[in-house]
Amino acid sequence: MALGTGAEWSLSFVDESTIQGLNLDYRGIDAPTDVLSFPLMEGTPMPAVVPDGLQLLGDVVIAPEIAARQALERGHTLDDELALLMAHGLLHLLGYDHDTPENKDRMWDQQAFLLSRLGAVVHNFGDD
Numbered sequence: 001m002a003l004g005t006g007a008e009w010s011l012s013f014v015d016e017s018t019i020q021g022l023n024l025d026y027r028g029i030d031a032p033t034d035v036l037s038f039p040l041m042e043g044t045p046m047p048a049v050v051p052d053g054l055q056l057l058g059d060v061v062i063a064p065e066i067a068a069r070q071a072l073e074r075g076h077t078l079d080d081e082l083a084l085l086m087a088h089g090l091l092h093l094l095g096y097d098h099d100t101p102e103n104k105d106r107m108w109d110q111q112a113f114l115l116s117r118l119g120a121v122v123h124n125f126g127d128d
Contacts, residue, residue: 037092060089
């Protein structure tokens with residue numbers, strides 16, 4: 001997705017019970033998760049644009065407690081896991097998904113690109 005002169009999105013860190021509540025409220029899944037994305041204009045081809053041309057993408061919510069466990073399981077640092085979750089959430093805001101093998105490959109390629117730009121070393125994106 002091409003962005004205009006700028007884009008804005010929020011990143012929040014919450015505890016495990018909070019993200020479980022959000023997952024239940026918005027996805028109907030009564031279980032904690034590592035990251036949730038809330039696109040501002042879900043289902044539309046482009047994010048909302050405010051008068052100054054800034055595109056508003058939406059919100060990403062991450063549970064650091066879960067990220068810490070995943071980092072240990074996946075064999076990389078917590079900082080790298082948080083970078084992965086941030087990139088993953090942002091890509092969802094930009095319209096990427098991993099609902100088919102082709103879409104997953106496309107999204108994982110973009111995650112790898114973003115992580116390389118951030119200097120993160122992640123060899124295992126997890127099963128999704």
